[in-house]
Amino acid sequence: MIMTNSLNNLFQRLLENESIFKDKDVLRHSYTPDVLVHRDEQTEELATILVSALRGETPSNILIYGKTGTGKTAVTRYVGKELENMGEKMGVKCCVIYVNCEVVDTQYRLLANLARHFGEEIPTTGLPTDYVFNKFKEALDGQEQVLIVILDEIDKLVKKGDDVLYNLSRINSGLKQARVSIIGVSNDLKFTDFLDPRVKSSLGEEEIIYPPYDADQIRDILYQRAEIAYNENVLDGSVIPMCAALAAQEHGDARRALDLLRVSGEIAERREDKLVTELHVRIAQDKIEVDRVVEVIRTLPTQSKLVLFSIVTLNTNVLSQNLSSQSITTGEVYNIYRKFCKVVDMDILTNRRVTDLISELDMLGIINAIVVSKGRYGRTKEISLSVSVKNIHDVLLDDYKLRPLQNYNHSSKIGYF
DNA sequence: CCTCCACCGGAACGTGAGGAGT
DNA sequence: ACTCCTCACGTTCCGGTGGAGG
Numbered sequence: 001m002i003m004t005n006s007l008n009n010l011f012q013r014l015l016e017n018e019s020i021f022k023d024k025d026v027l028r029h030s031y032t033p034d035v036l037v038h039r040d041e042q043t044e045e046l047a048t049i050l051v052s053a054l055r056g057e058t059p060s061n062i063l064i065y066g067k068t069g070t071g072k073t074a075v076t077r078y079v080g081k082e083l084e085n086m087g088e089k090m091g092v093k094c095c096v097i098y099v100n101c102e103v104v105d106t107q108y109r110l111l112a113n114l115a116r117h118f119g120e121e122i123p124t125t126g127l128p129t130d131y132v133f134n135k136f137k138e139a140l141d142g143q144e145q146v147l148i149v150i151l152d153e154i155d156k157l158v159k160k161g162d163d164v165l166y167n168l169s170r171i172n173s174g175l176k177q178a179r180v181s182i183i184g185v186s187n188d189l190k191f192t193d194f195l196d197p198r199v200k201s202s203l204g205e206e207e208i209i210y211p212p213y214d215a216d217q218i219r220d221i222l223y224q225r226a227e228i229a230y231n232e233n234v235l236d237g238s239v240i241p242m243c244a245a246l247a248a249q250e251h252g253d254a255r256r257a258l259d260l261l262r263v264s265g266e267i268a269e270r271r272e273d274k275l276v277t278e279l280h281v282r283i284a285q286d287k288i289e290v291d292r293v294v295e296v297i298r299t300l301p302t303q304s305k306l307v308l309f310s311i312v313t314l315n316t317n318v319l320s321q322n323l324s325s326q327s328i329t330t331g332e333v334y335n336i337y338r339k340f341c342k343v344v345d346m347d348i349l350t351n352r353r354v355t356d357l358i359s360e361l362d363m364l365g366i367i368n369a370i371v372v373s374k375g376r377y378g379r380t381k382e383i384s385l386s387v388s389v390k391n392i393h394d395v396l397l398d399d400y401k402l403r404p405l406q407n408y409n410h411s412s413k414i415g416y417f
Numbered sequence: 418c419c420t421c422c423a424c425c426g427g428a429a430c431g432t433g434a435g436g437a438g439t
Numbered sequence: 440a441c442t443c444c445t446c447a448c449g450t451t452c453c454g455g456t457g458g459a460g461g
Contacts, residue, residue: 375422
């Protein structure tokens with residue numbers, strides 16, 4: 001009786017507190033808004049190229065460049081949707097297929113994906129690739145239509161070979177009724193370097209570049225979304241400008257700004273606060289960064305984890321001896337790394353390889369490594385951590401392969417060296 | 418000004434797993 | 440079932456180097 005009562009109260013209380021968000025999904029990346037703020041120019045440009053599809057012509061192939069969170073995907077999807085709608089009104093069949101190449105990353109998978117769109121039954125594996133290609137062609141050519149294929153993160157696809165792109169860009173010559181054009185979306189400006197020159201010229205008939213947003217523009221975007229996502233009067237006036245400013249520092253990443261705004265709200269909600277304030281944004285900023293790092297570390301290969309563990313151990317020793325001037329070098333890391341390898345019974349990699357692993361950790365933003373010359377005492381990388389030790393340490397020990405190392409935690413003395 | 422440390426990082430090669438073609 | 444290819448991960452080899460100390 002008492003149980004039921006308290007449970008009822010529990011949920012009731014939580015339900016009553018659900019009052020901050022009106023529609024949280026609006027703040028997710030997958031959401032395409034009805035109006036795109038500050039991307040009129042790009043929307044217009046894209047539409048100008050694609051309009052020929054409505055006249056029954058084949059639109060040029062397009063490459064779209066821009067860093068993460070600059071609205072590439074949003075604009076492309078939006079224009080695609082509008083095009084399909086308009087085509088329907090005018091009785092011209094326009095079909096827009098959106099493919100994320102991070103998931104669909106081989107020739108076979110892409111073709112299977114496209115073929116399935118036209119009702120073909122394609123198994124996930126087993127068939128020859130050119131068979132699938134022909135199936136797709138037949139299905140597509142069955143009626144007069146214009147197909148627009150959006151290849152998001154196209155650079156991921158290119159890394160595994162550009163055959164698909166070559167085949168796709170030449171497909172039109174083998175079609176009687178249907179027409180195909182490709183929109184490639186990439187955040188890597190130089191990815192065309194890896195392309196066959198023929199594919200490159202055919203794919204890049206038109207190029208659109210998306211500049212990063214500045215703080216003011218991000219602010220407008222956030223205001224627009226917040227209006228739909230949040231209930232009235234739950235956001236402190238300074239919250240949105242602050243999210244915008246923080247995201248603008250991160251090369252104008254609107255996605256980051258939306259994450260901040262959403263997570264801030266979630267944190268406020270969890271703490272049962274009625275108003276989202278700057279404090280929540282600060283906490284959200286930390287949380288997002290920690291989550292990112294934790295995720296990166298968790299998915300690191302074991303050898304990299306070992307190297308990182310060595311760095312963490314050294315780092316805490318340096319701190320405990322109060323030798324703040326002395327920093328960690330590659331040689332020291334390698335020595336301890338070798339000992340740890342024995343403890344956890346793993347192969348010892350060469351110095352050369354470990355150098356590369358250290359560079360990778362640097363690229364991932366977990367550590368800072370700069371090459372310095374210590375004159376007579378050689379030339380080496382000076383390594384320091386760029387995130388809190390406690391976090392890294394715990395995440396590393398979550399890996400069962402590193403369990404034997406848990407006795408070597410930072411509170412133990414340095415006696416084992 | 419020269420030396421020489423302790424590592425950096427490019428190049429070429431080895432290996433084994435997994436996918437495609439036959 | 441088989442060969443062939445590609446790719447990721449590592450190794451071996453080695454020339455290169457900024458600057459403290461002589």
